[in-house]
Amino acid sequence: MRTPGILPTLPGGMGLYSRIHGMFCPDLGIDLGTANTLVAVQGRGIIANEPSVVAVKRGTKQVEAVGDQAKIMIGKNPGSIEVIRPMKDGVISDLELTEAMLRYFIEKAIGKRGVFRPRLVVAVPSGINEVEKGAVTNSAMRAGAREVHLISEPMAAAIGAGLPVSEPVGSMIVDIGGGTTEVAVISLAGIVASESVRVAGDELDQAIIKHFKDLHGVVIGENTAEQIKFQLGCALPPAEERTISVRGRDLRTGMPRSIDVTNTQVYQAIHHQVASIVNSVKMVLERTAPELASDLIDRGITLAGGTSQLAGLSELLSQETGLPVKLAKEPLTCVARGCAALLENLDALLPILESGKAD
Ligand SMILES: Nc1ncnc2c1ncn2[C@@H]1O[C@H](COP(=O)(O)OP(=O)(O)OP(=O)(O)O)[C@@H](O)[C@H]1O
Ligand SMILES: [Mg+2]
Structure with missing residues (x-):
């Protein structure tokens, strides 16, 4: 995939070795x-898009399944298998399993590792x-990379969304x-204000689990909470009430139980977390220099990432900031498409990427 004109062309030809x-x-x-982990291959675009989940034999690091195969086991796994998400809050929480997951995705992209190792963005x-960056770099190197370069997620998302990141606007x-x-204002290929x-999304799921535990004394699973969010989640008070029936475990009796869940209850459950997201956008706007802030009055705010699809979120952000807000095309793949665009011109762009420092 080529994205002409989005990125600056920097000097520096491709070495013979490369x-x-x-x-x-x-x-x-x-x-x-x-x-979710997405992988783009130079010249081929996105070739993998699977949940960032690993299933292991309980109490060991022996990998039983990764990605789609592991996600369906969540909450349904036998005692002998544990399903782990090795990334938490955007960073690595389990080094060994992140490495195993990366190895799985690299092999999916280029087959079993031979003499040649890929460069990774x-x-x-x-x-x-820096410690967290080092952890990503080390995991990727051990998983089979030859070089690892890091790009900040909002920059990749902006490129993937087709924003004119290298222009003086x-x-x-x-x-x-x-x-x-991740909230960022970008101009001239740099991040000028960010938060x-x-x-x-995970915090929204946890808030839904807590709300219904407190309200009905019923514990629901993570996948169920996510489904409730998809079907009833909203950032604005709902105009008309909708109800669905979900199943969980009664805390008192320990038995399975069905409960009715309304969209108003889900709105109340996630209200605080949604407010934190809105606040982070306002904080960045307050820190943005006047000339750039004035560009945003015309150009508005672009949303990417899975949770940007939460019903009513773009309207709420627009109400709270007074700016136009639009959802990027295919918000879940923006970052990966941004990475794919970089790969088309990687040698020339290396100077603007960070090289991760491995041990
Ligand atoms: N239609 C939707 N409404 C609300 N939330 C959604 C919707 N679709 C996906 N999500 C949520 O989006 C999140 C996943 O988004 P995404 O793949 O962009 O995250 P990620 O890149 O893996 O995470 P991060 O960038 O924070 O490390 C999940 O929490 C998922 O529940
Ligand atoms: Mg992301």
């Missing part, structure tokens, strides 16, 4: 997300520290994923 290597092993772009939250991107909300908060 060129020979590239003939046998394409570069890969990875959106290593808290909820990995999108990471803009708020992560302000563009605002808000990427609301599973673990983090990364660890509140996004």
Whole structure:
């Protein structure tokens, strides 16, 4: 996929070594997300899009399944199998399993590792520290990468959304994923103001679980909470009431029980978390220089990431900021498409990417 005119062309030709290597092993772009991992291959676009989940033999690191196969086991796994999400709040929470997951995705993209190892561009939250960056780099190197370059998630999302990131105009991107909300104003290929908060889709699911535990004394599973969010979740008070029936476990009797859940209850359950997301956008707007802020009056705010699809969220953000808000096309794949665009011109763009420092 080529995205002409979006990125600056920087000097620096492709070295012979890279060129020979590239003939046998394409570069890969990875959106290593808290909820989903997407892989783009140079010249081929996105070739994998699966949940960031690993199933292991309980008490060990022996991997039984990764991605789609592992996600369907959540809440339904036998005692001998444990289903783990190795990323939390946008960063690695289990190094060994992140490495296993990356190895799975790299093999899916280029087959079993041979002599040639791929260069990787990995999108990471803009708020992560050096230790967290080192963890991503080390995991990717051990999983089979030859070089690892990091790009901040909001920059990749903005490129994927087709925003004119290299022009001297302000563009605002808000990427609301599973673990983090990334807000950034970008101009001249740089991030001029940003905020990364660890509140996004997962926190909404947890808030739904807590709400119905407190309200009905029933514990519902994570997948059920996510389904409730998809069907009834809303950022604005609902205009008309809708109800669905869900199943959980009664805390008192320990027995399975059905409860009725309304969209008004779900709105109340997630209200605080939604307010934190809105606040992070307002904070960045307050810190944006007047010239760039004035660009946003015309250009508005672009939303990406899975949670940007929450009903009523774009309307709420527009009400609270007074700016036009639009949802990017295919919000769940923006970051990966941004990485794919970078791969088309990786050698020239390396100077603007961070090289992760491995041990
Ligand atoms: N229609 C929808 N309404 C509300 N939430 C949604 C919808 N579709 C997906 N989501 C939520 O989006 C989140 C996943 O989004 P995404 O894949 O962008 O996250 P991620 O990139 O893995 O996470 P992060 O960038 O925070 O590390 C999940 O929490 C999921 O429940
Ligand atoms: Mg993401």
